[in-house]
């Protein structure tokens with residue numbers, strides 16, 4: 001079993017939803033957590049003794065490099081990188097996706113993952129070990145989980161994760177992707193607005209007949225980052241209540 005004491009976990013998108021749950025879960029097992037988000041972090045976590053936070057935009061190389069440098073100054077190492085920061089595209093088909101929306105989604109979801117990975121990876125390679133967990137989505141495997149830009153971005157995350165395995169597994173790096181389905185977070189708050197018809201439709205269409213909580217994705221993240229998963233490379237793990245089985 002992994003002892004998380006003294007292990008350092010770097011989480012992007014730490015201020016909300018799945019990222020926040022990941023921070024809490026890793027803190028609860030004794031890890032040190034360095035969170036990054038473009039938004040401010042809520043008080044309760046920032047008061048935790050083993051939690052550090054830097055406000056940074058994952059699409060901005062300067063800010064990313066600064067945040068990673070600050071983390072390494074404080075913690076000396078990063079054992080696990082979790083690329084969770086991401087944005088949705090309001091389910092827009094390509095003809096309704098203007099260039100600005102396309103660029104925005106690709107910048108956060110794809111370029112952000114690339115920039116943070118490139119900032120963290122050299123320190124992992126020096127130690128010949130490190131785990132990377134990228135947040136894809138069922139939208140990285142099938143259609144309809146997002147619009148044109150979001151679906152393209154999550155398919156890209158899966159390809160990027162597999163290429164990390166191809167290039168760095170032999171050097172001690174273990175990369176995987178998670179593919180959540182319907183997770184109840186602020187990202188899909190709109191589905192729950194009004195009479196919540198959309199949220200109900202999603203639950204009815206899901207074989208498990210419910211949404212998941214972000215904590216369930218955080219627990220899967222803990223497993224995939226742990227020693228118990230040490231031979232798992234380049235997997236795309238659905239956590240979707242059976243959506244992909246339909």
Ligand code: NAD
Nearest residue numbers: 013016017018037038039057058085086137180183185187
């Ligand atoms: P969320 O909106 O609750 O949290 C996302 C966080 O990312 C926010 O705190 C936001 O401020 C941050 N963020 C956005 N742009 C950023 C940037 N440029 N730099 C740094 N941080 C930035 O959403 P969530 O549901 O927790 O989503 C987390 C990840 O999980 C995303 O990648 C999302 O695509 C993925 N995902 C979510 C679901 C779901 O149903 N909620 C399903 C599949 C995949």
